[in-house]
Amino acid sequence: MKGAAFLTLGFVIAVILCCSSLLFSFAQTTNAPFGDISSTSGGTLDVKLESTPNPIKSGQETNYKVTFLQKGTDTVQVHIDYDFIILEDNNIEVFKASQQIGQPLLHTAEGIVTIPFTLEEAGNYTIKVSVMGINFIPMATEYADFPVKIE
Numbered sequence: 274m275k276g277a278a279f280l281t282l283g284f285v286i287a288v289i290l291c292c293s294s295l296l297f298s299f300a301q302t303t304n305a306p307f308g309d310i311s312s313t314s315g316g317t318l319d320v321k322l323e324s325t326p327n328p329i330k331s332g333q334e335t336n337y338k339v340t341f342l343q344k345g346t347d348t349v350q351v352h353i354d355y356d357f358i359i360l361e362d363n364n365i366e367v368f369k370a371s372q373q374i375g376q377p378l379l380h381t382a383e384g385i386v387t388i389p390f391t392l393e394e395a396g397n398y399t400i401k402v403s404v405m406g407i408n409f410i411p412m413a414t415e416y417a418d419f420p421v422k423i424e
Contacts (some may be wrong), residue, residue, distance in 0.1 A: 312344065313404050313415035318353075319344055320402050320417035330424050331395045339402055340385045349384040354406030357388050359401045367392070377407050395423050 293382050310321045321340040339357060341350045356378055357370040368390050371379050379386075392398065400419040406412055 277289075284353050296302055309419055310342070311417040311419060313417045315413065315415040316357060317344065317405055317407070317412070317415055318342065318348075318350055318417075320404075321402060322402070322417075322419050325419075328424055329392065329421060331392055334389055334391045335399065337390050338385065338387045341381070341404070343368070350407065351360040351384045352408045353381050353404060354378050354411070355381065355386075356403045356405070357386075358403065359390065360401060361394075362397060363399045392423050397422055 275393045308321055309321050312319050319342040321342060323338040323340075325336045326333070337357070338353075341353045341355070342348060343350050344387070347422075357368075358366060359368040359385050363409045370388055371377060398421045400421055402417045402419075404412070404417070
């Protein structure tokens with residue numbers, strides 16, 4: 274009886290070790306996106322920006338995930354009026370999400386959006402996320418800026 278219990282315990286430990294090593298090697302090879310957080314210029318919100326894939330490479334479509342957070346927390350702020358702008362050399366606009374649908378601004382009910390875009394040329398860019406309203410209440414526009422170097 275003792276031998277069967279030790280054999281069963283040994284089998285369970287072996288299974289746990291195998292699963293753990295598989296999970297560990299998967300975690301090492303998964304390409305996790307970077308996450309950068311910036312406060313808006315007026316300090317009303319924090320904005321988190323993640324890109325997939327990372328690093329961002331010229332000519333490759335990148336998904337930019339923007340999460341609007343209540344200031345100083347990990348709590349997602351819902352119902353945001355916003356725009357997503359990419360500037361080259363901090364002054365030449367190369368992309369503006371609202372223009373893609375012919376609107377002056379965009380709205381997210383969930384507080385999290387993903388925007389796909391391909392930067393064709395390597396260089397220094399600024400991703401500018403503007404916030405123009407919270408919970409359907411307009412506000413003076415605030416910006417969160419993210420400098421990005423494209424390879």
